[in-house]
Amino acid sequence: MTRGTRVALALCALILLAVPWIIGNEFYVNMASQVLIYALFALSINMMLGYGGMVSLGHAAYLGIAGYACILATLAGYDQLTAAIFAIALSTLAAALFGVLSLRAPGLGFIMITLALGQIVWGVAYRANDLTGGDNGIRHPARPMPFGFDIHDASSFYYFTLVVFLIALFFIRRFSRSPFGASLMGARDQPRRMRMLGHNVWLIRWITFVMAGFWASVAGVLYVNYNLFLSPHAISLQQSAEILLMAILGGASTLSGPIVGAAIITLVKNVVSTYVERWNTLLGVIFVVVIMFMPHGLVPGCTQAWRRLRNRLRRRKTSSGAASELAR
Amino acid sequence: MQFWIIQTLNSVAFGGLLFLLSSGFSLIFGLMRIPNLAHGAFFMLGAYFGYTLLQLKLHFWVAAFVGGIGVGLIGIIMERVVLRRLAGNEQGQVLVTLGVSFIIADICLLVWTGDPMPLAAPPSLRPPLRLGGLAFPTYRLVVLAIALAAALALYLLMERTRLGAMIRAGVDDMEMASGVGIPVSRLFTTVFLLGATLAGVGGVLGGPVLSAYPGLDTDMLPLALIVVILGGAGSLLGAFVGSFIVGFIYNFGIALVPDLAYFVLFLPMVLVLVFLPQGLFGRVQI
Numbered sequence: 001m002t003r004g005t006r007v008a009l010a011l012c013a014l015i016l017l018a019v020p021w022i023i024g025n026e027f028y029v030n031m032a033s034q035v036l037i038y039a040l041f042a043l044s045i046n047m048m049l050g051y052g053g054m055v056s057l058g059h060a061a062y063l064g065i066a067g068y069a070c071i072l073a074t075l076a077g078y079d080q081l082t083a084a085i086f087a088i089a090l091s092t093l094a095a096a097l098f099g100v101l102s103l104r105a106p107g108l109g110f111i112m113i114t115l116a117l118g119q120i121v122w123g124v125a126y127r128a129n130d131l132t133g134g135d136n137g138i139r140h141p142a143r144p145m146p147f148g149f150d151i152h153d154a155s156s157f158y159y160f161t162l163v164v165f166l167i168a169l170f171f172i173r174r175f176s177r178s179p180f181g182a183s184l185m186g187a188r189d190q191p192r193r194m195r196m197l198g199h200n201v202w203l204i205r206w207i208t209f210v211m212a213g214f215w216a217s218v219a220g221v222l223y224v225n226y227n228l229f230l231s232p233h234a235i236s237l238q239q240s241a242e243i244l245l246m247a248i249l250g251g252a253s254t255l256s257g258p259i260v261g262a263a264i265i266t267l268v269k270n271v272v273s274t275y276v277e278r279w280n281t282l283l284g285v286i287f288v289v290v291i292m293f294m295p296h297g298l299v300p301g302c303t304q305a306w307r308r309l310r311n312r313l314r315r316r317k318t319s320s321g322a323a324s325e326l327a328r
Numbered sequence: 329m330q331f332w333i334i335q336t337l338n339s340v341a342f343g344g345l346l347f348l349l350s351s352g353f354s355l356i357f358g359l360m361r362i363p364n365l366a367h368g369a370f371f372m373l374g375a376y377f378g379y380t381l382l383q384l385k386l387h388f389w390v391a392a393f394v395g396g397i398g399v400g401l402i403g404i405i406m407e408r409v410v411l412r413r414l415a416g417n418e419q420g421q422v423l424v425t426l427g428v429s430f431i432i433a434d435i436c437l438l439v440w441t442g443d444p445m446p447l448a449a450p451p452s453l454r455p456p457l458r459l460g461g462l463a464f465p466t467y468r469l470v471v472l473a474i475a476l477a478a479a480l481a482l483y484l485l486m487e488r489t490r491l492g493a494m495i496r497a498g499v500d501d502m503e504m505a506s507g508v509g510i511p512v513s514r515l516f517t518t519v520f521l522l523g524a525t526l527a528g529v530g531g532v533l534g535g536p537v538l539s540a541y542p543g544l545d546t547d548m549l550p551l552a553l554i555v556v557i558l559g560g561a562g563s564l565l566g567a568f569v570g571s572f573i574v575g576f577i578y579n580f581g582i583a584l585v586p587d588l589a590y591f592v593l594f595l596p597m598v599l600v601l602v603f604l605p606q607g608l609f610g611r612v613q614i
Contacts, residue, residue, distance in 0.1 A: 055419055057365075057426070101598060104605040109561075111422055112363045112553045116597065119550035123590025130587065237546050241426055248423070280434035287427030291420045292413060 016162060020155035029154040030226075035266045036158075036165045037222045042246035042258030043172050044215035049244070050253035051181055052208050053188035055111050058118025059243050061098070062213050064125055064235035066091035066220030068132055071140045071230060080142075088217040095213020099206045106191075118240050126232040137231025140224045161222055168215055173255055175211065184208055242269075242283065249290050251297025260299055333462060335583050336576075341468035341537065343575025344475025348530030349548060350555040351482060351567045352523025358499040358562020359519050362421045366406065368549030369429035369436075370524050374399045374531020375540035376436055379445045381532075388450035396529035402432075403524025407517055429545060437542050447535030471533050478526070479568055486564055495519060499562045551578065554593055558600050560607025569608060 015022075019032045041059065048054040070087035074080060102113045125132045132138055143152055151160045175181050186194045187201045194201050224230050233239075242265060250261025265286075273279050294301060353367045374395050381391035406428055414420045449467040456463040486492035497505040498515055506512045531540075538544065551574055559570025577596060581589035600607060 055423070101601050104601045108361065108363055108418060108422060109557075111419075112557060113597075113601065115365070116550045116553045116557065117594075119546065120590045120594050123550075123593075124588065127589055128587045237549075238430065241430070244423075278434060278438070280430045280437075284427040284430030284434065287430065288410065288424050291423050291427070292410070295417070295420060 020158055026154040029158050031266070031270055033154070033158045033161045033226055034270075035263045036161045037219055037226060038243070038246060038266050039259040039262035040165055040168050040219040040222070041216055041243045042250070042262040043168065043255075044212045044219060045243050046247040046252055046258045047172060047175065047208055047212040047215070049247050050257070051176055051184045051188065052205055054205065054209070055244070056102070056114040056212075057111055057237065057240050057244065058098070058102075058114035058116075058121070059212075059216055060235040060237075060239035061118045061121040062091045062095060062216035063220035063223055063239065064121050064230075064232075065094050066217035067224040067230045067234070068125065068138070070221050070224050071138055072131070074141055084221045087221050088214065091217035091220065092210060092214045095217070096206075096210050099209035099213070103202060103205055103209065115237065115240075118235075119237060122232055122235050122237070125235060132230075132232070135232060137229055137233075140228045140230065143225050143228070157226065161226070164218065164222060168218060169255075172215065176255060180204070180207075238280065238283065241287070245283070245287055245290065247297075249286070249294075249297055251299035251301070254297070254299045257297050257299040261297070264298075330462060331583075334464075335580060337464060337468060337472075339576040339579035340572060341465075341471045341575075342579050343572035344472045345530050345534045345537070346551055346555055346575050347475050347568055347571035348478060348526050348533065350552040350559075350571055351479070351564060352526035353552045354556050354559070354561055354563065354567040355495070355519055356523045357556060359495060359502075360411075360421075360516055362411075362418055362425070363553065363556075364523070365422060365426040365549065366429040366432065367523070367527055367552055368545035368547070369432040370399050370403060370527035371531040371534070371548045372436060372540065372545040373402065373432055374528030375447065375535045375538070375544060376440050376445070376531075377528065378447050378532030378535045379440070379540050382447060388448075392529055392532040395532040396525045399528025399531070400521045400525030403520050403527075404517055406524075407520040411520075429549075433542065433545050440540065442542050444539045444541035446539035447532070449536035467536055471537070474533060478529075479564070482564055491518065551593075554597050556607070557597055558607060560609045563607070563609040566607055566609035 020029050023029060023032070041063070045056060045059045048056055066087040069090045070083050073083035073086050078086070098114070098117050101117065102110050105113060126134060128134070143157065151157045183194065183199055184204050187199065187204050191201050194204075223234070227234075246261035246265050247258040248261070249257075249264060250259065251257030268282070268286075269279055272282055290297070349367065349371050353364060356362070356364045356367075377395035377398050378391050381395055382388065386394065406425070410424050410428065411421050414424060453467040453470055455466065457466045457469065458464075484492075486496060494505070494510045494515055497508075497510060498512060502512065531544075555567060555570035555574050557570075558573060559566025559568070573596060574593065577592055578589060581592040585592065
């Protein structure tokens with residue numbers, strides 16, 4: 001880490017902490033919580049996408065499984081912490097199974113299978129009326145009280161989400177810079193060579209898949225505790241696509257990209273939805289435009305542009321310096 | 329007894345519709361190596377086109393033909409304008425087809441509103457066919473017959489014509505095919521036209537059975553994916569067998585265990601993926 005990034009990080013942390021003070025309005029504080037939850041989703045899908053090159057179109061499935069499991073366990077009378085742990089465990093287990101199936105086919109088959117699995121989860125949620133309430137959705141009784149703290153109002157829920165988010169960010173950052181992360185990137189770029197070097201490429205991908213499923217499940221539990229409601233619409237293909245788009249828009253394979261993407265998409269969606277009903281068209285258009293014209297995403301694009309600008313400025317300075325030197 | 333016969337017939341009729349949808353999907357996948365995620369949207373667009381054409385007092389079969397061609401043209405536009413610019417970037421192509429499908433679905437919602445629109449079957453086919461004390465829905469029998477005819481026509485096209493030989497060559501080895509002078513670019517467009525048209529025709533024909541409604545696209549797309557995962561990509565036979573398997577399972581699933589209709593689809597998919605990852609008749613690795 002250079003001094004610049006350290007200062008920037010400290011600044012970011014300060015801003016994140018101060019959000020409820022800066023924007024007193026409850027509506028916007030809630031939106032900030034939403035951004036954090038989606039950022040966690042995007043970060044989790046990016047573990048697969050950015051570092052492993054695996055495009056999943058069924059990531060909302062873990063939101064669904066964890067969310068429904070959390071609500072149903074709470075309704076069955078278990079306390080909130082048990083319900084959350086049960087939900088995350090069940091959903092991670094599902095990820096382990098889905099991973100085995102999806103990784104049977106490399107590349108584009110992976111997209112198809114994850115999509116099909118995601119839609120099956122959606123279909124079950126939609127059809128199993130007795131369990132999930134079908135199309136009408138199901139209510140979550142109440143937000144938990146972790147360690148006695150009351151997190152019912154907007155800003156305290158925001159802090160709770162922020163804490164979970166920062167823990168996740170820490171682990172995902174460690175993951176991406178660990179030797180395991182390096183071998184995952186190796187498996188993405190040169191699977192055959194990695195195999196020759198004795199790495200079990202399949203296992204590397206599967207572990208990543210399960211870890212991504214785990215963090216998505218955590219985000220799913222946060223999601224139902226934020227909305228206090230879950231319906232099949234929340235786990236549709238659109239949701240999976242939105243999460244994927246967040247990572248791509250911000251810049252997959254960067255750590256900050258998915259966070260930036262999640263912030264942009266969530267804000268645009270909230271703003272647009274208040275004025276027009278055509279969010280899906282806009283989502284499709286953003287999808288097409290980003291992939292056609294900005295395949296590497298905003299963060300790498302902006303970093304590159306900034307570097308180019310800086311180099312040009314430097315060059316101009318040195319060349320003018322050289323010119324004055326010559327003139328003398 | 330009546331229940332089983334009618335459900336069986338419904339299953340094969342639905343399988344026929346699925347074949348119209350997934351044969352095109354499988355052809356496109358086999359040749360261009362991309363799962364066209366807009367295929368469900370093409371199907372839905374066909375159903376809506378059919379609805380509007382029928383409102384204009386067109387004859388049903390004319391509506392099916394015109395609707396199919398209309399969807400085919402939209403498929404060509406997508407291939408030429410969007411996919412062509414991403415040549416070589418298959419992952420990008422797939423995601424773009426998904427983006428296009430959202431746009432199509434939302435425009436359908438804008439134009440045709442959110443209410444389900446049932447298409448009227450041609451009047452001559454509305455009375456049920458009575459055979460030995462049992463009543464069969466005539467229209468579904470005709471849908472099945474059309475799907476079988478389409479399967480035969482596609483088989484002849486693939487096996488007996490020059491175009492079919494070129495497509496097969498492209499599926500098996502794209503580089504070699506272009507090396508011996510097969511116009512790959514034109515072939516892509518042709519296959520896309522063919523696949524999208526089939527999906528569009530399927531949408532119109534499916535209209536009287538399923539009716540046109542928002543969400544038809546995301547209902548049908550996973551079924552097409554599962555058909556191709558089961559049958560194997562790039563294989564006509566695979567699409568054919570897979571369609572009827574999925575048609576049976578889905579239809580009986582809805583009739584017998586409506587809550588878990590989607591879950592029963594999961595089982596054959598798991599079995600095939602675990603034991604036959606190439607699908608039953610796969611020509612290409614998915």
